[in-house]
Amino acid sequence: MSSSATSSTVSRRLDRNIEALLERRQEEVRHASLQDRVAGAITRFAGSMTFVYIHAIVFGAWIIANIGLLPVVPAFDPSLVILAMVASVEAIFISTFVMISQNRMAEADDKRADLNLQISLLAEHEATQLLTIASAIAEKLGVDLDQKEEIEELKEDVTPEDVLDTMERKFQDGG
Numbered sequence: 001m002s003s004s005a006t007s008s009t010v011s012r013r014l015d016r017n018i019e020a021l022l023e024r025r026q027e028e029v030r031h032a033s034l035q036d037r038v039a040g041a042i043t044r045f046a047g048s049m050t051f052v053y054i055h056a057i058v059f060g061a062w063i064i065a066n067i068g069l070l071p072v073v074p075a076f077d078p079s080l081v082i083l084a085m086v087a088s089v090e091a092i093f094i095s096t097f098v099m100i101s102q103n104r105m106a107e108a109d110d111k112r113a114d115l116n117l118q119i120s121l122l123a124e125h126e127a128t129q130l131l132t133i134a135s136a137i138a139e140k141l142g143v144d145l146d147q148k149e150e151i152e153e154l155k156e157d158v159t160p161e162d163v164l165d166t167m168e169r170k171f172q173d174g175g
Contacts, residue, residue, distance in 0.1 A: 036104065043101040046094045059083065121160060131155055 032040075045051055062083050065073040077083055132155050138145055145151055 039097050039100045040104070042094075042097045046097065059087070117160070125157060128155060128157055 061070075062077065063080065064070055066075045066077045066080060066083075068075060131151065135145070135151055135155060
């Protein structure tokens, strides 16, 4: 197969995979609850420069008016206690929306991690099968393999449970 034919095949596969991922994300957005869409919109707005500019203008005007620099506007919060209270309540709500957004991102990350694990397990299983076939062919052809013990070990399927159990034991033992 020529380089351009290989590149074309890879490109078609890559395009198909990207399209599938984009379609999946769009489907998840379409199926998101109203609550999730509202929380996402608020979080996006709160994380924008527009939000910063609006606050700079409103808070700046509030402070200027209440320290007496705008004589046409009577001071309505000379100690700025109301401003502090408004800012505190707003911070509570914004931090809540940010945590909601982080929870949604963590959930999406968990799904991606599960997908990556499944793909890795499938690739490991396929590699084990290929190694078994290659080893059988080498044996049939009478090829002497230097690392027979290592190859036999690699031919064994490893279950995710075994990996997780081993990891947990190592973490508990302090590495």
